[in-house]
Amino acid sequence: MIIDGRQRGVLKVLESLVTTLGWLYIVVFLTQIILSLLLWYFNLSFIVNELVIFPHILDTIKVFAITLFIAGCSFMILYLWGKYNIRKYGGLNRRQFPPKVEVQDISRYFGVQPEQIESFQREKWIELKKTIV
16 A cells, blocks of 8 residues: 555555555566567467468457457556546646745845855856855
């Protein structure tokens, strides 16, 4: 769990279960992709001989249909998960950006003249005789 707030036990267990199932789905999906690529690379001639020849064309169609079904289910799960997140957390950018700081604020904080701050901002190389902090 990323956020561990004050939640009821049932809600905490439910969120933990959903989080675990989500990560399990991602791990299985990535494992399937990696294994498929490895098996495809090492058994290319077997795939060509067994799936593409005409007597086994129905098996090939079944494999493609199952693959498309799994891909469609995966897409729907990810799409619904995204819709759930948008509905629960909103589509807003919730980052808090710091307010702009004026030269007068910086000079007041460090106790130096505003002209000196402006010269510091213009210069590429600043050498201080004494630390201002």
